[in-house]
Amino acid sequence: MIRFSLECEHEHGFEAWFRNNDDFETQKKRGFVECPACGSHKVEKALMAPAVSTGRKQEKIALAMGEAQKQAMAQLKALSEKMRESADYVGDKFAEEARKIHFGEADPRGIYGEATTEEARGLIEDGVEFMPIPVFPEDRN
Structure with a gap:
C-alpha cells in the first residue's frame, strides 16, 4: 500500500x-x-517526501508509545477483529446491502465492507445506521 x-x-x-x-x-x-x-x-x-520503512524506524515508533496507548491499541484491534468475525463481508456492495437491510428487503444481520464517501453520505441521508471500522496498517498488507 x-x-x-x-x-x-x-x-x-x-x-x-x-x-x-x-x-x-x-x-x-x-x-x-x-x-x-x-x-x-x-x-x-501533492508534493511529498518519500517515506522509507525500516525495522529500526518501526522500533522507534513502538518504543515511543506508552503502555496505556499500547493497551488501548490492542483493545481497539481486538474489537475490530470481533466485529468482522461476527459479520458478513459484502465488499464494495456495502451501501447497497445496508440499504436493503434498513428497508427490510434483506434479513437483518451484521455486515461490513467498503463504501465511498458519497455512498456513506447517502446512507446517512437515508437514516441507515453504520460506523467506520478502523483499518490498521498491518491489515492492508
Whole structure:
C-alpha cells in the first residue's frame, strides 16, 4: 500500500492509501477520489517526501508509545477483529446491502465492507445506521 498526500482544487490537503499509482489514477478517473473537506473530485497528488520503512524506524515508533496507548491499541484491534468475525463481508456492495437491510428487503444481520464517501453520505441521508471500522496498517498488507 502507498500513502499519497493529496490536494483538491480548493487547496484542502489530505492523505489516502492506494495499492499503487495505477490504482490511484483508476479511482480518480472513476470519480472515487473525493476531498473529505468539500467533496470535490478535482484532486491531485501533492508534493511529498518519500517515506522509507525500516525495522529500526518501526522500533522507534513502538518504543515511543506508552503502555496505556499500547493497551488501548490492542483493545481497539481486538474489537475490530470481533466485529468482522461476527459479520458478513459484502465488499464494495456495502451501501447497497445496508440499504436493503434498513428497508427490510434483506434479513437483518451484521455486515461490513467498503463504501465511498458519497455512498456513506447517502446512507446517512437515508437514516441507515453504520460506523467506520478502523483499518490498521498491518491489515492492508
